[in-house]
Amino acid sequence: MPASASAFVREGMRLGARAVRLGLDQLYPPTCLACQAPTERSDVLCAVCFVDLRPISAPLCPRLGLPFHTDPGEGALSAEAIADPPPFERARAAVLYSDVAGALVSMLKYGDRPEVAEFCARLMADSGREFWSERPVLVPVPLHPLRQFQRRYNQSAELTRALSALTGTAHVPGLLRRSRRTRQQVGLSRDARQRNVSGAFAPHRDLLAKLAGRPVVLVDDVYTTGATLKSATRALKRAGADTVNVLTFARVVSDAEIPI
Numbered sequence: 001m002p003a004s005a006s007a008f009v010r011e012g013m014r015l016g017a018r019a020v021r022l023g024l025d026q027l028y029p030p031t032c033l034a035c036q037a038p039t040e041r042s043d044v045l046c047a048v049c050f051v052d053l054r055p056i057s058a059p060l061c062p063r064l065g066l067p068f069h070t071d072p073g074e075g076a077l078s079a080e081a082i083a084d085p086p087p088f089e090r091a092r093a094a095v096l097y098s099d100v101a102g103a104l105v106s107m108l109k110y111g112d113r114p115e116v117a118e119f120c121a122r123l124m125a126d127s128g129r130e131f132w133s134e135r136p137v138l139v140p141v142p143l144h145p146l147r148q149f150q151r152r153y154n155q156s157a158e159l160t161r162a163l164s165a166l167t168g169t170a171h172v173p174g175l176l177r178r179s180r181r182t183r184q185q186v187g188l189s190r191d192a193r194q195r196n197v198s199g200a201f202a203p204h205r206d207l208l209a210k211l212a213g214r215p216v217v218l219v220d221d222v223y224t225t226g227a228t229l230k231s232a233t234r235a236l237k238r239a240g241a242d243t244v245n246v247l248t249f250a251r252v253v254s255d256a257e258i259p260i
Contacts, residue, residue, distance in 0.1 A: 033119055034103045043119055045100070052100040056093050056127065056251060065091045066253065086226060088233040088244045092130075093223055093251035094123035101250040105221050110151070114158045120221075120249040121162030128163075128217065128247040136215040136245070138164055138171035141232055142201070144178040159249065160219045175207050175216070176232060201235035208239050215243035223248040 030042035034049040045053070059071040061078035064086065068078070095101050104120060107113040140156035148154050157173050164171040179202040218232055223246065233244045 033107070033116055034100045043115065045119075049100045052098050053123075054096040054098060055123070056096060063090060065093055065251065067096075086233070087230055087237060088218070088246050090130075091223060091226070091229070091246040091248075091251075092127050093248045094120070094127040095250050097222060097250040097252040105155075105250060108155045108158070109221060112152060114153055114155075117155065117158035117162045121159055121166055124159065124219075124247055124249055125163055125166045128167075128245075131215070131217050131245055131247065132167050132169060134215050134243075136169060136217045136243075137175070137211060138169050138217050138219055139175045139236075140171075140173055141218060141220040141228060142173075142176050142178050156220050159221065163219060163247075169217075172207060172211075174204055176201055176203050176236065178202075201232045203236050203239040203241075205239050208236070208241060211241075213242050215245060216241050217245045217247050220246070220248045222250045222252065224252045 030039050030044075031037060032039050032046035032049055033043065034045055037046040037048070039046055044050075056065065056067050059068040060066060061068065061081050062075065063077055063081040066078045066080065068076075104116055108116040108120065138160045140154060140160040142148075142156070143151070143154045160171045160173065163169065216236055218229055218236075220229060223229060226246075229246050229248075233246070236244050
């Protein structure tokens, strides 16, 4: 096909796709992901909801990713990281857990809205930018097969797929599985959460061996106490993983820890 004809076809396809989008917007006007207020696009937040999202940025604890009120200097760790060092190397999250962040997570997790993962992943890709040059593999925190059947999909896997597409980073969803069904973590104390997920994960050792030492980035929706992510990390490290980092959309931080 001549170059001019090929360009004509591509332009026709572009215009056709735009016409389809405009038609769908007329039938189903785009709304805010969180509050359903009218928006220009269907995969964004309105201005009011977007302001409620508080990105986590420097200065922060290099190990746990907790925000600092003031910059304590390069390499300084948070009190939590010193008192209870995590098994993973670094944890990063895109935003502080808030009403809007919680609404997005709830829709993604329980509301049968997998498309919300694309919005969350765009913010996560930036917050995890220090990982991408290390050629890691993305691994979602798995659900037990019965729970995944009930929900229809694993929200962490949806986030992982979206992140992979955005960053060009490989994802290996089968690297980790739930070896037993656990209670939901919501409402459990820190100690109960740890007991609930202790020994709940099993890695695919053959797949892990094929990674030849490449870092793993564990992906989940929310970091609360870290019990689930720590248990998953320990399982990977017992099977031979050298470096495990953690990336989540939201991070639960106490009022005393939130910088003003």
